[in-house]
Each structure stands twice: as structure tokens, then as C-alpha cells.
Amino acid sequence: MMQHLPVLQVLLPLLGAPCAALLRGRDMAWGLALLLTGAAFLISAVLFGLQYNAGEALIYDLGGWPAPLGIVYVIDAASALVLPVVSGIAFVATIAARRLVEAEIDARDHALFYAAWLLTIAGMLGQVTTGDAFNIFVFLEISSLSAYALVAMGAGRDRRALPAAFNYLILGTVGATFYVIGIGLLYMLTGTLNLTDLAERLAEVESTRASFTALAFIALGLFLKMALFPLHFWLVPAYAHAPSAVSALMAATATKVSVYVLIRLMFGVFGVEFNGLADAIGLLILTLGITGAFAGTLAAILETDLKKLFAQSSIAQLGYMAIGIGAMSMTGLAAAFIHLFNHALMKGALFLAIGAIAAQAGRVSMQSIEGAGRQIPVTMTAILVGGLALIGVPLTAGFISKVYLVRALLEQNFWLLAGLTFISSALALAYVWKIIEAAWLKERPENAPALIETPVHYVPAWLMVFATIGFGIFAGPLVDAAYAAAAVFIGGPS
Amino acid sequence: MTSLAGQWNYFLVIALMMIGFYAVIARGNMVKKMVGLTIFQTSVFMLYISMGKVTNGTAPILTGADIADGAQTLYANPLPHVLILTAIVVGVATTAVGYALIIRVYESYGTIEDDDLIKMIEAEEEDEDKIGEAPSA
Amino acid sequence: MQDDPVIRVISKVMIPTVMLFALYVQFHGDYGPGGGFQAGVIFASAFVLNAMIFGLNRGRHVWPAHLNLLAICAGVLLYGLTGVASLFLGANYLDYDVLGATAKSGQHIGILLVEFGVGLTVASVMVALFFTFAGRPTHVRLLSKMQAHEGARPPAPKDEAKSEAKTKATKDNKTGAHK
Numbered sequence: 001m002m003q004h005l006p007v008l009q010v011l012l013p014l015l016g017a018p019c020a021a022l023l024r025g026r027d028m029a030w031g032l033a034l035l036l037t038g039a040a041f042l043i044s045a046v047l048f049g050l051q052y053n054a055g056e057a058l059i060y061d062l063g064g065w066p067a068p069l070g071i072v073y074v075i076d077a078a079s080a081l082v083l084p085v086v087s088g089i090a091f092v093a094t095i096a097a098r099r100l101v102e103a104e105i106d107a108r109d110h111a112l113f114y115a116a117w118l119l120t121i122a123g124m125l126g127q128v129t130t131g132d133a134f135n136i137f138v139f140l141e142i143s144s145l146s147a148y149a150l151v152a153m154g155a156g157r158d159r160r161a162l163p164a165a166f167n168y169l170i171l172g173t174v175g176a177t178f179y180v181i182g183i184g185l186l187y188m189l190t191g192t193l194n195l196t197d198l199a200e201r202l203a204e205v206e207s208t209r210a211s212f213t214a215l216a217f218i219a220l221g222l223f224l225k226m227a228l229f230p231l232h233f234w235l236v237p238a239y240a241h242a243p244s245a246v247s248a249l250m251a252a253t254a255t256k257v258s259v260y261v262l263i264r265l266m267f268g269v270f271g272v273e274f275n276g277l278a279d280a281i282g283l284l285i286l287t288l289g290i291t292g293a294f295a296g297t298l299a300a301i302l303e304t305d306l307k308k309l310f311a312q313s314s315i316a317q318l319g320y321m322a323i324g325i326g327a328m329s330m331t332g333l334a335a336a337f338i339h340l341f342n343h344a345l346m347k348g349a350l351f352l353a354i355g356a357i358a359a360q361a362g363r364v365s366m367q368s369i370e371g372a373g374r375q376i377p378v379t380m381t382a383i384l385v386g387g388l389a390l391i392g393v394p395l396t397a398g399f400i401s402k403v404y405l406v407r408a409l410l411e412q413n414f415w416l417l418a419g420l421t422f423i424s425s426a427l428a429l430a431y432v433w434k435i436i437e438a439a440w441l442k443e444r445p446e447n448a449p450a451l452i453e454t455p456v457h458y459v460p461a462w463l464m465v466f467a468t469i470g471f472g473i474f475a476g477p478l479v480d481a482a483y484a485a486a487a488v489f490i491g492g493p494s
Numbered sequence: 495m496t497s498l499a500g501q502w503n504y505f506l507v508i509a510l511m512m513i514g515f516y517a518v519i520a521r522g523n524m525v526k527k528m529v530g531l532t533i534f535q536t537s538v539f540m541l542y543i544s545m546g547k548v549t550n551g552t553a554p555i556l557t558g559a560d561i562a563d564g565a566q567t568l569y570a571n572p573l574p575h576v577l578i579l580t581a582i583v584v585g586v587a588t589t590a591v592g593y594a595l596i597i598r599v600y601e602s603y604g605t606i607e608d609d610d611l612i613k614m615i616e617a618e619e620e621d622e623d624k625i626g627e628a629p630s631a
Numbered sequence: 632m633q634d635d636p637v638i639r640v641i642s643k644v645m646i647p648t649v650m651l652f653a654l655y656v657q658f659h660g661d662y663g664p665g666g667g668f669q670a671g672v673i674f675a676s677a678f679v680l681n682a683m684i685f686g687l688n689r690g691r692h693v694w695p696a697h698l699n700l701l702a703i704c705a706g707v708l709l710y711g712l713t714g715v716a717s718l719f720l721g722a723n724y725l726d727y728d729v730l731g732a733t734a735k736s737g738q739h740i741g742i743l744l745v746e747f748g749v750g751l752t753v754a755s756v757m758v759a760l761f762f763t764f765a766g767r768p769t770h771v772r773l774l775s776k777m778q779a780h781e782g783a784r785p786p787a788p789k790d791e792a793k794s795e796a797k798t799k800a801t802k803d804n805k806t807g808a809h810k
Contacts, residue, residue, distance in 0.1 A: 011711065011714070011715070011724065015707070015712075015715075018707040018708050060724075063723060063726050134580075145591055159602045159603070162599045162603075163599055165595055166592065166595045166599060169588065173535070173592075177534060177535055180581060184541050184574075187574070188545050305622075363622065583753075593764065594763070594764075601768075
């Protein structure tokens, strides 16, 4: 059964979804979701080990049709690194989901909620695993469509979830359609959809105008999907008004998967050189990245709603990932992978902790957490550590990301950009300080509702916090894995 | 193929694509946005389907005669059709989710015009900041 | 509309024919043009036609909602489990070769099962879409208004009461926002 693990990874949540939709009774659907995401996490951990030991890509031919005829699932160093992030966070978010969903979603919709939940996880795992350009689109849409439904389920508590979900749907579909146009142009040029085969055949027609157009469409579509500045407007309302469990899952994984797909397509198919355009494309992505880092951080400082604040900070953090990609170097790509991994952990911790408060207090604003640091110290400390990691304080995972990011920029002599990255990270201190001020330095108002915390509330968030600190102190294995992932795209055949 | 007339299908696709995309961006009515999105997606379907056409090619169905003679019949490329069959299903699902959301928005806000919605949402947000609590919570 | 004799008679002929044609498209799909997607939509159109002519309530009676959900899920599971069956028979996922005595018959059985799953899901999803959209309280209210205008019988009173409450809520929201 070991050789079937790549497909089981995607298949378990995918087939779990219709089963979950049919289950009746308290917590049945949740139990199934927990079981399946747990299994997916276990499988992805085993796959990581198998891939590491094999030292080469594990390839699975669906339906027994070998590449490039059939669709293949590829577990190489890059996908082996991203899979545990997605499935691990899905697992932890599912643990927390039970309480959050009970508080926020009508009991009649629980079965359908977990069906959509499993589908969106299956879609994300599929995007990472598959080695077929069109299959990526299909999984992209599976995860996006169920995500729209999940965001809209926040309507029971906050009706603004509906227009937020609609705008997310419009922009998400435009992004996905741009991606398909790009893939269509590539298929016209090469007659293949397998990513490896595509890379080989594209080398012959690389300098045609159609191939540049294809790159532009694919990149633009994925920029929209990963919410790169200035295409990020769908993200903040969607994360802020979605049910808390959904915010946690999506903030931690959805955009990261798009970053991964972008790296896979840009570097894995078009190659590092882009036929002489590398400098121009790199400069574009760097500019967007650093602008996004500043725009997101500044907008976050002005926000008073915690969910919106951290959604804005996600835009800044995605900007840092874009900077890593835009550096167009081995170190830059490794930094992007490191930050992708670490940011998923931090945002998972933050949104799970906020969700635990939101399930009791409704909206989590600066006002509603006044004095909360004394009332619910463990949950608030999780938010604090997550915030410090976002700034990049040493001993947290965020520090490692920033170190490698700055190193990548200095390697290429981008002194100005390295300075700007440092400044924008330091600016993040402002919004973290706002939270410290509200939660610890102010007294809890007399009429404010009492917040409680029990291990059920904070354990999921603290799992993520421990991971954040753990990978901040023992970063060696992660850095090695990220360099191995970057080596798949740079230095290998392109 | 290099002549403009030989590429009329691309011009058709581009025209449709821009009409749809314009409607998505410029229209404030959510239903019109969805219509635009559907046109936009349809243009991509046509891009794919027209690329599968092979001059003088027939429908890609293997007949008995082909197998017996080993004759080389020219077939149209069936792969883009299959891809687009999938994309159409995705499009149907997107449309359904989109219209479902529009109905829900109409039921809870009483309007499907973007401008009105934005005003109402902004008003709600201001209220929230004043009270510091969600109105429904 | 069910009072019109022409429509009644034609529908009695059309609905079974449409269903039969859907089955033809479905089972022809493994050797020629056709397949689950197309067949599912055609099959669903028979139910839609039935509901359009005889009203939503009788349409729902023919194909109840809980059965529909079961059919949607069963179709997906049939597809997925066909693939899993080949896993247990020692081949890769969705490799149909091992399902039959020979590779050819295996492929035949596999395609038949998978396409049947697709057809089942597509048909029931389409029916579900129609009923969910058409049965929405706001829509039912609009429809009954139109029919009252034409002097026809309004639909079931139960939906009517519900929709009234809903519209009231919507109106309240509207006036509240304009203040």
C-alpha cells in the first residue's frame, strides 16, 4: 500500500466529503473530518520521509497511464515540504473546529460544513501533489468553490460574509480563468499538459510571444489567487467575516498553496532564465512584494478588528514571500519556502486563538479584548507570540524567515530592499503593541462580558505556537528541506 | 495561418473575453457581474475548443475500418474537448454558487447593487466601531 | 399550467422519452459520443420539465430532497470507490484493467461504473439546483404575485406564509439602512 500513498493523501478527504454530508447526529461529521485530516497528516509525514530517503521524486501514475500521457502525482522535495504544512494545519484546525463551528454555525448545516471543509482540504492537497497543469486548475476550483461556500456560512453570525464571499467568488474565478487561458496557450504551443514534459518542450518555443503571454496570464491569475498586492482586495473581508474555523484554515493554507503553484509554474515550467526576462519579472515581483509589505502593515496598524488586522498582515507577509520569489535565486526561493512554512504556522496560531475568543464574544476588536490579558492569559499569550513571530523576533520562526530573506537580498546586492524589508518588519511592532496595550495595560471594563478559557480553547492554538517556537530554535531541518525544495526548481533541469 | 483572417477565432475569443471582463468590472449589479463572468468563461471554452480543430479532421472516434486497414485518418484533437467538459462543469458550479450567494444577499440586504451594498456595509461597520460589539452577537 | 390539455399530453410523451434518451447517451458513452455529464443533464431536465408543468410540490414528491442528497453523494462515492477497487486488486488508482478478466473488459466495466457515478451525481445536482433556486421563499413570493396577477392559482400556502415573514425582514433591513 506504500506506493499508493500519494493518491491516498488526496483521496481520503475527497471521498470523506460525500460521506460527511450524509452523516447525521452530533459530531459524527466532525469525527470523520478529524479522522481523515489526521490520516492525511500522517500520510504526508510518511511521504516526506520516503521522499527524503529516496532523494528523488516519487511519481504515481493515475490509472496506470505513465507520464506524459496520463495524469501523474509527483512528490518531490518541494511538494513533500508543503504537504505536511497543509495537512497538519488542516488537522489542528479540525480539532479546534468542533467548538468554533458549534458556536457559530446552525446545527443543521454541520454535516454540509464538514463536507465543504474536507473538499477544500482535498483541493489544496491535490494542487500541491499533482504534476498536471490542467489538474491543478481542477483542484484549484474544488478548493475555491468549497471555500466560497465556507466563507458564506459565516452569514448566520455576520451577514457581511455574503457580499464578501461573492466578491471572493468573482475575483477567484477571474484568477482561475486567467490561469486556464495561460495553460491553454501553453498547450497550443507544446501539445502537453504534464509539467515536466511542458518544461522540456517549452524550451524550444520559449522566445515566442505566445509563451510570454501565457506566462503573463498564469502569473496574473495566481497573483490574484495568492492575494499579492494590489490584487488582494477580496482577502480581508473574506477572512474577517468567515466563520472563525474557516478563517484559521484559509489564512494559514489557501494563499500559501497558490504561492507554491506559482513557484511550480514559474520556475518549474518556464525556468529561471525566462529567456532574458528574468530581471524584469524579478523587479516587478520585488516591487509588488515590498509595496504589499508596506501597504499591508500600514493597513493593519489602522485596523481595530483583530481578524481584519491579521488579514491585512497576511498581505504584508505574502509580500515577503513574493520578495523571496522575486530575488530569482536559490536562497530567495528557499527563503520563500521557509516563510511559506513559518507563516502558515503563525497565522494558524493567531486565527485559532482569535477564533476561541470570537466564539464567545462575537466580534474580536481592540475594545473587546481590553484587559483580556489577565482574564484569559493563555489564549492572549498565544496571540502575543504569534504577533512577535510576525515581526520576526529571534527565537520565533519568523526570525528565521527574515534572516534568509535578507540574506537572499544581500546576495544580489539589493541593499535598499533589504533595508525596506527590515523597516516594514519593524513597523509590524506597532500593531502588536496595540494588542499588548489593549490586552495587558488596560483594565477590563466593568460591563464587558467575562471571557473564559479551558484547555479546549487554547490547545489547538498552542500546538501551532509550540511549532512556531520549535522551528524558530531548531530551524536546521526546515532550512535544509527548503533548500532541497528550491533545488528542485533552480539548478535542476529547467 | 499568419494572415489575420486565418486567426478569426482568436479575435472572436478576445472580443468575447473583453465583453465579459468589462461587465464583471464595470457593472454594479451582481447578476450582471455573474453574466459577465459566464461570458468571460465561455470565451475560454471557445479558445480551447477552437484549438482542438484540425483542418480536414473528423470526429475522433475510432472505427472498425481504421483498425483493419491501419489507415491513417486525420482526427480532431479530442483532449481540449475533454478539458473543457471539465471546465464547463466547474463553470456551472461557479454560476450556481454565485447566484445562490446573490439570492442570499438579496434576502438579507434587500438589494443586489454594489454601490448600495457598500454603503450599507460601511454603515454597519461604523455602528460596530461605536458600540464595539457586533449587532447580531 | 397543468390544466392545459396540450401541455399535459405532450409532457406525458416527452418526459419518458427524454429519460430514455438520457440513458442512451449514458450507456453509449463508453464507445461513442456521450457520457455521464451530458446524460445527467438530460435526465435532470425531465424532472425539471415535470416540476415546471405540475408545480414544485408534485415535482418534489417525485424526487424528494433527502433522496437527492443521497444520490449526489452515492454518485461521487461510486466513482471514487471504483478507483479504490482497483487499488485493492493491486493496480494503481483508477486503473480499470484489473476490474475484468481481460484488460479490455476491465476498462469497459470501469468506464461504465465511473460514468454511471458521474451521471447520477450530475443529474441529482441539477435537480437539486433547480429545486433550491425555484423553491426559495423570495422566488415563490414573486411567482405567486405574477400568477395572482394573471388570475391563476397561487402555490402552496405554507411557502407563502414563510415568504411573507422573510420579505418583512428584508424590508426592515432596507428601511433600517436608508435611515
